[in-house]
Amino acid sequence: MAINGFDYKGFAQNLAQQAFELIPADFNDMQKNYVANTLLNFSTIAGQSLYDEGQFDLDTAIMITQIIAEWSYHKSVDLVRSGIPQQYWDPVMQKIAFTIFEIAKNAFGQNLPQDQILQLIEHHVKKTYLDCVAELKDKNLIDEGLMEQAASQSNIDAMQQQMQQEEQQQQAAAANQGSMPAQGNNIPMPQSRGLAVPPGTDTKILKLATLALLFQKVKQEKVQTILNKFDPNDAQSVIKFMEMPDLGEKVDASVALRCLQEIRTNLPKSRLALSPSKVVAKVQNISQYVQRPHLEQMLKLERPKVKKFVFNALEGEYYEIPPKVANIIATHIEDGV
Structure with a gap:
């Protein structure tokens, strides 16, 4: 149908x-x-x-x-x-x-x-x-x-960095003027679905509205526990957004997706620099849950360089491939365990 x-x-x-x-x-x-x-x-x-x-x-x-x-x-x-x-x-x-x-x-x-x-x-x-x-x-x-x-x-990472820089510039400009952007029930949203966040849109408000959309589907007790860790003003804004029955219509889907991606990027874990030693530690941690014969079977059809990276990492050594590639391999193995 x-x-x-x-x-x-x-x-x-x-x-x-x-x-x-x-x-x-x-x-x-x-x-x-x-x-x-x-x-x-x-x-x-x-x-x-x-x-x-x-x-x-x-x-x-x-x-x-x-x-x-x-x-x-x-x-x-x-x-x-x-x-x-x-x-x-x-x-x-x-x-x-x-x-x-x-x-x-x-x-x-x-x-x-x-x-x-x-x-x-x-x-x-x-x-x-x-x-x-x-x-x-x-x-x-x-x-x-x-x-x-x-x-x-990674164009998406570059765009996220640009958004962060623009937000920092907006905050600096607001601080120089002695005030922060006003928050309220009127969310500046694009009139049609699209790829870009409109120039001048308060990205902080968009993020709070996006979180409110997610929280509308979460048990109230859990939401309150999370909001208790927020700045009181931000928590109040989220609550107001959650009370809006038509919030889903006002928040553009593409903007919500991008806000979620940026929120996840800004989590403490995401701020940690990706280094060979951390990727090696990630693979070694996986070895605690799976025996080497099983790991060999998992990697049977993989390329020689992938196998070499994994088994070198198990010995505490880093096989020279780009850290991003190495991390993807480690994550893939982690998901398969």
């Missing part, structure tokens, strides 16, 4: 138009068109599939399409910056889009918490991207240096 009211074609076109304005200014016309068209194609295909299947309601279908659009944007930008020859871009993006679609459908179908879904998708997107890059290297289509350059690309 089709999803009533889901104009997936118009939605995908709107996303592509907004994305075009966000594409890095240093990209040439061919590169800009590739990013925009990739987003348009995959979000349209996903939207049509969701529409035809009718498995989800309108809001969930929009959310899944939005997620695919955003990751299509970020990873196509990464591919352009990676230096990988253009003829290999489409196969990589196809694998990434398929991965997102399947993971998202499965996760939303299980009614997992939204933040858990976002983390799960991000993990698999990054793993798929790195696997594709490594596969190109294994086939001698790119060299070691280009593989490492491609693996180091």
Whole structure:
């Protein structure tokens, strides 16, 4: 049964138009068109599939399409910056889009918490991207240096850093004026769904509203325990947002996703620098729960470099691969234990 009211074609076109304005200014016309068209194609295909299947309601279908659009944007930008020859871009993006679609459908179908879904998708997107890059290297289509350059690309991390800098600048400007931005029930939200946070929007208010959306589905006792750790003014703002019955309509889905990503990025654990010693410790910790023969069986089909990294780490040594790649491998093993 089709999803009533889901104009997936118009939605995908709107996303592509907004994305075009966000594409890095240093990209040439061919590169800009590739990013925009990739987003348009995959979000349209996903939207049509969701529409035809009718498995989800309108809001969930929009959310899944939005997620695919955003990751299509970020990873196509990464591919352009990676230096990988253009003829290999489409196969990589196809694998990434398929991965997102399947993971998202499965996760939303299980009614997992939204933040858990976002983390799960991000993990698999990054793993798929790195696997594709490594596969190109294994086939001698790119060299070691280009593989490492491609693996180091992360447009989404760059955008999050930019958002943090802008927020710090806003706070500094407000402090110089002797006042902080006013908080209230009127949330400055975009009128249509899109990829960008509108210029001048108070990102702190957006984050509080996003948290309120999550808390609306959490038991009141647990919410109060969490809010007790907040600044009293912020806690009061969250409570006011939670009392708004139409909050879900006022908070744009793309903005909520981005706020959740930034909130997670700013957690204390995320601030820790990723170092070889920490990744090695992560692998060694895994060895406490799984015997070496079982680990060898898990890695049976993996590439030689992956095996070498893991077994070197078990001995306390770090095999020289990019820390981000090493951390993805360690996380993948951790998830499989």
